[in-house]
Amino acid sequence: MNIHSIRQWFGRAGELMNEFYNAPYRSAIARAKRDEDDLFMLLVFSEMMGVPNPAAYYTLELQPLMLERFHEWHQRMGMEHSPLDNFRCC
């Protein structure tokens, strides 16, 4: 056994341990993050739904960046096309 193979073995064990720590809660954490992202998206698109947004000048720039997320969101919510009249993504 040389130092290299011991190091490799440790690395592998560390990976498995990380999996053991993370695997059970991966989905719960990812879902919580998705909820937060959805809230952020709501802020970005709030003017379109008639909710005044003092930071609209800045969030407008973000809209094109959110396009893919927006598309994924309305499909996840069971709407085939964008629910906003003046914002079409597909």
Added chain:
Amino acid sequence: MNAIVVMLLGLGAMFLGYVFYSKFIAEKIYKLDPNFKTPAHEFEDGVDFVPTNKYVLWGHHFTSVAGAAPIIGPAIAVIWGWVPAFLWVVFGTIFFAGVHDAGAIWASNRNKARSMGSLTGDVVSKRAQTLFMIVIFLVLLMVNAVFATAIAGLLINFPSAVIPVWGAIFVALIIGQVIFRKWMGLGAVSVLGVIALYILIWVGPSAPLALPEMALGLSDNAQWILILFGYAAIASLLPVWMLLQPRDYINGLQLFIGLILLYGAVLLLGPDMTAPAFNSNTPEGTPSMLPLLFVTIACGAISGFHGLVASGTTSKQLDKETDLRFVGYFGAIGEGSLSLATIIAACAGFATLADWEAVYTSFGQGGVSAFVEGGANIISQGIGLDVGIAETLLTVMAVLFAGTTMDTGLRLQRYIFQEWGNIYDISLIQKPLVATLLAVGSCLLLAFGAGGADGSGGLQIWPLFGTTNQLLAGLTLMVITVMLVRLGRPMYVTLLPLIFLLIMTVFALIIQLQGFYQDEKYFLFFLDIVVLVAAVWIILEATATLSKVSKENKQQG
């Protein structure tokens, strides 16, 4: 008989079961296909569906299903002698639990990793699905009430464990932050966490802590139960990475350390089984062994709870279909070995028969405290650890398990309430806080309603909890059986356990019904009737579906 012989016989039989019987099941009945594209690959999304290494998945599956129940059940059931409990745990694991757990993963894996509940709706009927939801709700309700009572009892019997138990929660909170903020690697954190936990355990006996016997008109038992539910409610509302995740992880490590310590000490010491093989001198009021043994030990022999874990989460992470033999069947064996360790601790850990009888003074007595006392004796004599420390160690292990199950159970129950809020369009119930309060309220109602103001009712419903848990297993077995019949494969490997389970549970329910009526425990009497109705319903549903499916098969053939 020497405990080493018992241990080797038990572990050997389960191992042979894995080598031969699970191979037969995997190849001839479930016909596992290494080339089948599992849902983890088909729908891989990095969130729910993630192909996972089979050893990691086994560790995850095993630690999710192994809780306090495989300790409490056998520790109560040895009152009939250790041989019946031993046989039911060993053969139950080989022919019931392994087949059930692996089958639940298989059934879910072949149906886009859907949960058992929604599978029941498709494979059996919509009515059966409703039934499934009712049984799940009952199981969760009872699990929380029972475990709160068990923990309260342990904390009162072993005040030395109070500081380590609550200290462990702080350790977990710190680990959660350290990992989340990436201050340290997991390896270093785990070592430090385990060391911190063991320092607390070492400190525990010199700083025992007890609540006042009476405060605000509540007994210490009742106070602990209220504190525990308060804690569980908060824990179930926190983000999982803060507390649940690190706590589960530490518990997982603790489970392996505890098992190694206990089995190692048995090997070094080689104590005799002082408890009788068959107890002909059972205390007054002990119900008949047949059928109560088969519902007193649920987890450790067969438990419906496993089907929920297997179908909801494990099946979404299966890398190859053939892995499920190891993950499901060997997971059941892990749990069986925990129950076996309990039987040995509760039966070989006492110096004389009189000592043992002094602990098992009536049915439901002994229980998990007997496991702690007996196990501590074995560990202290086997590896020379101080008895007080060994007792604290095992109490902490049992309490942490029960605690984790409690807040997972409460979280699941909250989801059920929120879902009802969705279905019936009541927006108030959909709020997490309100749903949690409802869940806690219904559990407290059970804990106190069943046994009066001191909250000792929890453990009286233990056999009823076992029964309901078995019914849940029965529903899962029914789904697997119907799937097998539709595929034209032999159904006896799941049908025979199903029939056995249903007979024993109905039999047990009727006997308990009589007992509750005689003791004038009308709350439990009513609960028993609800479970009995569910059981009869399952039998009708199973008969109707199986005869319908086999008729369809004949017409096609």
